[in-house]
Amino acid sequence: MNTIVINDTTLRDGEQAAGVTFNIEEKVAIAKFLDAIGVNELEVGIPAMGEVETTAIAAISNLNLQAQLLGWNRAKISDIQASIACGLQRVHISVPVSEIQIDAKYHGQWRVMLQKLKETISFACDRGxxxxxxxxxxxxxxxxxxxxxxxxxxxxxxxxxRFCDTVGILDPFTTYTKVKQLVMYLAIPVEMHTHNDFGLATANALAGLQAGALSVNTTVNGLGERAGNAALEEVVMALKRLHKIDLGIDTTRLLELSRLVAAASGCKVPPWKAIVGENTFAHESGIHAHGILQNPVTYEPFAPEEVGWERRLVAGKHSGRHLVANLLQQQGINVNIDETQSLLDAVRQQSIQNKRSLDIQELLSLYHCTR
Ligand SMILES: CC(=O)SCCNC(=O)CCNC(=O)[C@H](O)C(C)(C)COP(=O)(O)OP(=O)(O)OC[C@H]1O[C@@H](n2cnc3c(N)ncnc32)[C@H](O)[C@@H]1OP(=O)(O)O
Ligand SMILES: O=C(O)CCC(=O)C(=O)O
Known part of the structure; x- marks a missing residue:
């Protein structure tokens, strides 16, 4: 798993999420950001969609980024021509391979599908x-x-x-078996494209890489059709931290990138979202905070700074005395841990009433009230 290519499709499958549209400035900004942090390849869009899309793709193409750029195409000569007109030098050609899809798109005529594939590959290759x-x-x-x-x-x-789990119906074990077989037969690299319909997109992408795939489609925040795709930040961090494969991507900017895409897409990231969610390095529970204060490794899989976060301790319903004492200490107030119980009771009460954790001003005013 050492020479893995990340082919990020935020600008193609990500934008296919219902209701999401990026304008040219947003597309360019996202492409530049992905390139700046070291993503190898970007699927920048679908030239066959027409002028708005081709203008955005051409603008990205003109940036001369380090990242390789790909346009997504159907097996149609006109799609390839549209890609060429954008200045793209790489094309991805998609064909349906399941009976269900061949029935829907080629009336079950798989020979016609193969013929179209041959024609479009030749057309593209002949043009370099x-x-x-x-x-x-x-x-x-x-x-x-x-x-x-x-x-x-x-x-x-x-x-x-590209091996596509288009409707996200695999689990990591079946993914591994199916991709292994494909890898065994092919001399060219296999790419993973996974969907999150059962919450397994990242796990399946990693299973495919374990099976020998050398390239993987990701999207920032897991944005994409229906339940989305394998999230860039999850795949990159899982490879780095679980498989010890550092792809050379600047992970310290993953949070900033997530915020850029969340703003451009209008899709908020849930607080519990792996790597980039607001709660990923926030600790409210007493036992967790007590552990963290002694050694962050107790309740964090890696340091927050590695992905652009800062650790946060927050006082709330589940907090304990050590957490509360620490927050006060950060404000220059030294309290004896054994004398914080009444403050803690007040914190619980207010947190339950407000249905949230308390900010530092709220904690301070409770401290002054309970003295
Ligand atoms: C699994 C995926 O994510 S695939 C990518 C899906 N992405 C999108 O659809 C987003 C962008 N799509 C679009 O803007 C439009 O669908 C366009 C411009 C591509 C085509 O628009 P239209 O011409 O209006 O066709 P429409 O979308 O209604 O139907 C799709 C057509 O593509 C055909 N088609 C679908 N997949 C393929 C393929 N891989 N190869 C060749 N033809 C295909 C369908 O059979 C249908 O053809 P028909 O018009 O001759 O019946
Ligand atoms: O590239 C392809 O062939 C299709 C990609 C895709 O978006 C999917 O299968 O979900």
């Missing part, structure tokens, strides 16, 4: 483009047929094949 192919709904495809399509794509000139 680097071509990747995506197997849409690969997770529900007949496994032998999937391998055949991928082998044809490879033979016709594709440089990578």
């Amino acid at each position: 483009l680097w071509v990747a192919v995506g197997g849409e709904d690969a997770s529900r495809a007949d496994e032998n047929f999937l391998v055949d399509v991928a082998l044809y794509a490879q033979e016709w000139g594709a440089s990578r094949f």
Whole structure:
């Protein structure tokens, strides 16, 4: 798992989340940010969508970023032409590979699908483009047929094949088995594209990488169709911290990036969201805060600064004396731990009444009232 490519699709699948639209400035800002922190590759959009999209893609293309840029295409010559017109040198061509999708898009005529794939790969390769192919709904495809399509794509000139769990129905174990088989047959790298319909997108992406995939689609905050995609920040941190694979991405800016995409998409990040949620390094519970004050490793998997956060202790319903005493100490008030019980009782009461934790001013005024 050492030469993994992150191909971030915030600007394509991320923007496909219902109700989300990025304007040109936002698309450019997100692309620049992803590039600046060291993301290798960006799927920047769908040129076939028309002028608004192609103008944004061309603007990103003109930035001459370090990251490789890809346009997403159907197996249609006109889609490839639209990608070329944006100045893209890399195209991703998607074809349906499950019976369900081939029925819906090609009236069940898989030979026609293969013919279109061959034509579009050749058209792109003849124009000097680097071509990747995506197997849409690969997770529900007949496994032998999937391998055949991928082998044809490879033979016709594709440089990578994307395994798509389009409706997010796999678990990590089945993902591993299916991707392992594909990797075994192909000489070109396999890319993972996972969806979060059962909350398993990141786990499945990692399972695919364990099985030998060398590239992975992510989106910032896990934004994307329906329940979203594998989150960039989760995949990068899981690889770094759980698998000891540092992709060279500046993780200290992940929070800033998350906030940029949350603002541009209008999609708030839930407080409990891994890595970038507001509560990921906030501690209210007495036993946790007591542990953290002695050694942060007791209740944190890594230091908050590694992803751009600062640790926060907050007083609330579940707090204990050590936490409250520490917060007061930070304000220059030294209290004997054994004399904080009445203050703690007042904190609980007010927190229950307000249905939230207390800010420092509220804690201070309770302290003065209970003296
Ligand atoms: C799993 C995924 O995320 S796939 C990506 C999905 N993303 C999007 O759909 C967002 C952007 N899409 C769009 O802006 C529009 O759908 C467009 C511009 C691509 C096409 O718009 P329209 O021409 O109005 O077609 P519409 O969206 O209604 O239908 C999709 C068409 O693409 C065809 N199609 C779908 N997938 C493929 C494919 N992989 N290869 C070739 N054709 C395909 C469908 O069969 C249908 O064709 P038809 O019009 O000949 O019946
Ligand atoms: O690239 C493809 O083939 C399809 C990607 C996708 O968005 C999906 O399958 O969910």
